[in-house]
Amino acid sequence: MIYADNAATTPLCEAALVTMNRLLRDCYGNPSSLYGLGQAAKEELEKAREEIASLIGAQPREIYFTSGGSEADNQAILSAAAVGKRKGKRHIISTAFEHHAVLHALEKLKKEGFEVTLLDVHEDGLVRPEEVAEAIREDTCLVTVMYANNEIGTVQPIGEIGAVCREKGVLFHTDAVQAVGHIPVDVVKDNIDMLSASAHKFHGPKGVGFLYARKGVALTNLIEGGAQEMGRRAGTENVPGIGAMAAALQEAVTEMEARAAHLTALRDRLIAGLSEIPHSALNGDALRRLPGNVNFCFEGIEGESLLLLLDDKGIQASSGSACTSGSLDPSHVLLAIGRVHDVAHGSLRLSLGEEMTEADIDYMIQAVKEVVEYLRGFSPVWRDLVAGKAPFIL
Numbered sequence: 001m002i003y004a005d006n007a008a009t010t011p012l013c014e015a016a017l018v019t020m021n022r023l024l025r026d027c028y029g030n031p032s033s034l035y036g037l038g039q040a041a042k043e044e045l046e047k048a049r050e051e052i053a054s055l056i057g058a059q060p061r062e063i064y065f066t067s068g069g070s071e072a073d074n075q076a077i078l079s080a081a082a083v084g085k086r087k088g089k090r091h092i093i094s095t096a097f098e099h100h101a102v103l104h105a106l107e108k109l110k111k112e113g114f115e116v117t118l119l120d121v122h123e124d125g126l127v128r129p130e131e132v133a134e135a136i137r138e139d140t141c142l143v144t145v146m147y148a149n150n151e152i153g154t155v156q157p158i159g160e161i162g163a164v165c166r167e168k169g170v171l172f173h174t175d176a177v178q179a180v181g182h183i184p185v186d187v188v189k190d191n192i193d194m195l196s197a198s199a200h201k202f203h204g205p206k207g208v209g210f211l212y213a214r215k216g217v218a219l220t221n222l223i224e225g226g227a228q229e230m231g232r233r234a235g236t237e238n239v240p241g242i243g244a245m246a247a248a249l250q251e252a253v254t255e256m257e258a259r260a261a262h263l264t265a266l267r268d269r270l271i272a273g274l275s276e277i278p279h280s281a282l283n284g285d286a287l288r289r290l291p292g293n294v295n296f297c298f299e300g301i302e303g304e305s306l307l308l309l310l311d312d313k314g315i316q317a318s319s320g321s322a323c324t325s326g327s328l329d330p331s332h333v334l335l336a337i338g339r340v341h342d343v344a345h346g347s348l349r350l351s352l353g354e355e356m357t358e359a360d361i362d363y364m365i366q367a368v369k370e371v372v373e374y375l376r377g378f379s380p381v382w383r384d385l386v387a388g389k390a391p392f393i394l
């Protein structure tokens with residue numbers, strides 16, 4: 001079996017598993033309790049906070065633990081909106097290819113009277129900092145642009161976008177769920193005010209993540225209750241999950257350079273192999289993308305059938321985002337970069353893992369070639385294209 005859906009979630013690493021086991025078994029105290037067992041848990045919690053902070057260039061007090069990336073995105077956006085509302089600023093800038101955790105939070109704000117500008121993403125899958133600058137108005141209270149896209153893997157010029165926002169005095173949030181643990185992220189260098197991350201995207205457990213909020217950024221609570229997380233996120237802390245997240249991030253950052261080099265070589269081999277398929281196209285810039293992300297469109301086929309047949313060949317992959325699968329709408333990300341509906345339907349995302357070898361890549365290339373050819377063999381859309389009844393787009 002080849003697991004090629006690491007953008008959806010990653011397997012738990014040994015370091016995270018060992019830490020989680022230890023904390024679950026031995027460290028069951030409530031961090032808010034004053035006796036020894038509680039304080040031991042509190043120490044683990046604060047140690048994890050310090051570790052995570054140092055790995056992204058933040059201060060420990062700027063890290064708020066959450067239940068994952070979606071919660072962090074929601075809290076960041078709703079917090080900025082609350083501040084904006086108080087100041088009479090009700091304009092937010094984002095992009096058309098954000099994760100739904102961002103897009104749906106913005107939809108909610110629109111219903112409350114906020115105006116949202118969704119910037120176009122260019123064909124290369126990149127947002128232009130100068131277009132962010134042009135879109136900023138007197139009443140803009142937030143810019144939120146994802147660090148790396150979860151479907152096509154393109155890595156945005158976040159440092160430049162952050163600099164634009166800092167200069168204009170507008171809060172800047174980035175959904176860095178796909179970036180943290182995979183590529184270097186430094187909240188100070190990148191001028192980031194708020195950042196979301198999720199453990200299960202870097203070999204940590206599911207259901208835990210964090211929000212970085214720069215000192216002085218006012219957060220609104222999504223969950224009311226006790227005074228945990230500096231009063232900004234109530235509920236007894238998920239100590240085992242948080243400790244495991246810190247262990248996973250520590251390992252991911254330590255291994256980052258070596259892993260990225262390995263994955264980039266595999267990625268480029270896979271891109272070269274799949275490019276040989278006629279009437280296919282890579283989605284997103286070939287170089288400014290995550291080390292492990294490959295995303296293609298194949299004309300004349302259905303992504304869903306492609307996935308089922310690849311599954312038969314032992315390859316676990318996705319047509320885009322796990323969150324939109326099950327719906328028949330083509331990916332909003334592919335539409336945002338200008339793919340037409342028919343082409344966007346024939347998409348395939350292979351997100352690679354560190355354990356993969358060149359042989360795995362070659363097997364995937366062969367399998368995709370066979371399956372695409374097979375599906376085109378009885379696709380009416382393909383027949384029309386070949387007969388010249390409709391023009392090829394790719």
Ligand SMILES: *Cc1c(COP(=O)(O)O)cnc(C)c1O
Nearest residue numbers: 068069070099101150177178198
């Ligand atoms: C996975 C993902 C999320 C959601 O994170 P969860 O921890 O699953 O809630 C948000 N944004 C991006 C870009 C993601 O890839």
